[in-house]
Amino acid sequence: MRRIGIFGGTFDPVHLGHLVMAEQCREQAQLDEVWFIPAARPPHKRNQPITSFRQRVEMLALALASNAAFRVEEVEKDRPGPSYTVDTLAEIRQRFPDAELHLVIGADSVADLPLWYQPIRLIQQAILLVFPRYGSPRFDAESLRAALRAPPEVSLRYQEIDAPIIGISGREIRRRVFQGRSIRYWVPAAVEAYIHQHRLYKDHPPEA
Secondary structure: OOOEEEEEEEOOOHHHHHHHHHHHHHOOOOOOOOEEOOOOOOOHHHOOOOOOHHHHHHHHHHHHHHOEEEEEEEOOOOOOOOOOOOEEEEEEHHHOOOEEEEEEEEEEHHHHHHHHHOOHEEEEEEEEEEEEOOOOOOOHHHHHHHHHOOOOOOOOOOEOOOOOOOOOHHHHHHHHHHOOOEEEEEEOHHHHHHHHHHOOOOOOOOOO
């Protein structure tokens, strides 16, 4: 059975924390591939400016080029409406019905999972690979089931990933670029060069 890690996010920009997370998930969950899926219209950022979908895809392609197990998937590019994770998983399952899907998710997002769009349907479609995040509570499968109010017949598959906590965020990278500060070693060198070449994040102050 093909084991695919699904890693969704805005990736504005992709950074080394994302890559460490994906590689640790690939290794510990014995994934065949990790698909990075940039959100076309992230529902939690409707009122925030984000870099164009094409430029975020191009930065991902640069960041992932050296790892044959990583790839960019543009599954959300042409789908209308908000980019809900549950719809993305459903589309991938329809295309690859024999694959086993694993959703890469930070512990901070697990805490918010009951507020996501159709969370019960989401957990039925993928195994959760939960990556530690600084300051976020730890959940076990049963406490998460209780928070989601998932009925007993719904299977909840869950694996905690043992990995270092890396406090890099896209917001802080955007702020540093706007302020003229270094982002060396925060992002892959090719992504850093792309950001400077295209003057990303330089002309608009980052969100608060």
